[in-house]
Amino acid sequence: MSKTAILEVNSEKFELPMVTGSENEVAIDISKLRDLSGMITLDPGYKNSGSCTSEITFLDGELGILRYRGYSIEDLAEKGHFLEVSYLVIFGELPTASQLEQFEKDITRYTLVNEEMKSIIDGFPKTAHPMGVLSALTSALTAFNPRSVNVENEKEMYEAVCKTMAKFMVIATWTYRKSMGYPLNYYDNTKGYVENFMRLMFELPTEPYKQNPIVINALDKLFILHADHEQNCSTSTVRMVGSSHAGLFASISAGVSALWGPLHGGANQAVLEMLEEIHRTGGDADKYLAKAKDKNDPFRLMGFGHRVYKNFDPRAKIIKKAADEVLSTLGVNDPILAIAKKLEESALVDEYFVSRQLYPNVDFYSGIIYRALGIPTDMFTVMFAIGRLPGWIAQWKEMRENKEPIGRPRQIYTGHPLRDFVTSEKR
Numbered sequence: 397m398s399k400t401a402i403l404e405v406n407s408e409k410f411e412l413p414m415v416t417g418s419e420n421e422v423a424i425d426i427s428k429l430r431d432l433s434g435m436i437t438l439d440p441g442y443k444n445s446g447s448c449t450s451e452i453t454f455l456d457g458e459l460g461i462l463r464y465r466g467y468s469i470e471d472l473a474e475k476g477h478f479l480e481v482s483y484l485v486i487f488g489e490l491p492t493a494s495q496l497e498q499f500e501k502d503i504t505r506y507t508l509v510n511e512e513m514k515s516i517i518d519g520f521p522k523t524a525h526p527m528g529v530l531s532a533l534t535s536a537l538t539a540f541n542p543r544s545v546n547v548e549n550e551k552e553m554y555e556a557v558c559k560t561m562a563k564f565m566v567i568a569t570w571t572y573r574k575s576m577g578y579p580l581n582y583y584d585n586t587k588g589y590v591e592n593f594m595r596l597m598f599e600l601p602t603e604p605y606k607q608n609p610i611v612i613n614a615l616d617k618l619f620i621l622h623a624d625h626e627q628n629c630s631t632s633t634v635r636m637v638g639s640s641h642a643g644l645f646a647s648i649s650a651g652v653s654a655l656w657g658p659l660h661g662g663a664n665q666a667v668l669e670m671l672e673e674i675h676r677t678g679g680d681a682d683k684y685l686a687k688a689k690d691k692n693d694p695f696r697l698m699g700f701g702h703r704v705y706k707n708f709d710p711r712a713k714i715i716k717k718a719a720d721e722v723l724s725t726l727g728v729n730d731p732i733l734a735i736a737k738k739l740e741e742s743a744l745v746d747e748y749f750v751s752r753q754l755y756p757n758v759d760f761y762s763g764i765i766y767r768a769l770g771i772p773t774d775m776f777t778v779m780f781a782i783g784r785l786p787g788w789i790a791q792w793k794e795m796r797e798n799k800e801p802i803g804r805p806r807q808i809y810t811g812h813p814l815r816d817f818v819t820s821e822k823r
């Protein structure tokens with residue numbers, strides 16, 4: 397039986413339908429509220445507003461659950477690999493062995509990026525932040541692929557997915573090579589996707605590049621953990637931009653910009669910068685903990701807290717284990733990591749953090765792993781973007797396939813009422 401909610405305003409009652417999700421999450425459907433009552437709802441930051449129904453990711457922030465297409469993140473991180481999970485997130489089912497082999501092969505058909513893109517990257521200063529360059533280069537891909545994908549054509553959509561997965565990876569690593577002054581290099585179609593990431597980043601023309609399987613494995617896991625996270629800031633941006641029927645590359649470029657901010661994906665860079673600052677100023681973690689608790693100090697402990705996880709972030713649990721493994725296997729001994737450990741231990745028993753349910757989030761540990769792998773700090777958010785790409789594609793595809801209307805929130809105007817124009821000499 398379908399349920400309804402009654403909203404009573406000044407003795408007038410409005411009946412609103414309710415929607416129940418497959419995990420029994422309940423929403424009041426207010427899409428007709430304005431027509432019925434002339435009123436809208438107000439929810440800055442969308443803390444209580446669902447923007448869509450979605451079959452991609454289930455997240456329960458109170459219980460610390462994250463699942464892609466019904467599979468737990470723990471299971472996927474342990475047994476899957478990144479392209480397999482990407483296929484699942486984008487197309488809805490785990491690929492068969494032959495579908496997976498084909499997917500990997502089809503991605504390699506698009507790994508050559510147009511040489512003219514190199515002149516675009518040449519125009520950036522070496523000091524440009526890689527996320528700014530990545531957003532611009534992703535947008536520039538629209539110039540080389542001007543035809544918008546027909547989402548109703550399965551083959552076309554599949555090819556667009558493969559093309560995006562291929563080209564985004566290459567240009568993401570080019571942002572680093574540009575900053576280092578290294579020659580831009582090419583994807584090697586005989587090697588795996590994550591292996592290629594390391595090669596594209598670090599291989600130099602002057603010497604052979606030796607892969608480390610522990611590193612590849614840790615990166616693969618990190619990418620899986622970032623693959624989707626339902627309607628977060630960057631994903632909502634991708635859906636919103638795409639809702640105007642802007643193309644896939646243009647929508648993803650907007651997602652990259654949204655991810656860049658330090659309250660979202662940029663937090664992983666901010667974590668490391670914070671740890672470096674603590675180290676530089678004498679290593680007193682408790683001083684920074686006190687600053688974070690001081691209401692007169694705008695400082696926040698980066699890598700702690702989450703908009704939806706009010707319990708431990710399940711990704712953080714998996715990453716913490718991976719971080720411990722990577723650090724011990726690689727034999728890393730780094731004072732910055734010792735500070736991270738001290739901060740984590742102190743915050744987890746501190747009344748301020750405990751009462752506000754502020755736990756270390758995925759960015760706290762991912763930054764630590766990236767540092768151990770020799771990835772420079774300002775590339776951390778680019779790493780996040782590579783991992784999140786399948787989620788952005790899947791959400792864009794779902795939004796278009798569901799024929800969602802253009803995203804256009806309303807507002808409550810709080811400015812001046814109508815006033816008369818006064819000429820400048822009389823003001």
Ligand code: ACO
Binds near residue numbers: 688704
């Ligand atoms: N350090 C200190 N205090 C904090 C922190 C923090 N990192 N995070 C939240 N708080 C405090 C707030 O001051 C507030 O305290 P109050 O109730 O006394 O006023 C309370 O906890 C609730 O905070 P909100 O800002 O309302 O929580 P919100 O859900 O809006 O914010 C956010 C979540 C943005 C992630 C926040 O916790 C934060 O800024 N964290 C640091 C940045 C970070 O790590 N971001 C990565 C998020 S994960 C991701 O994007 C993958």
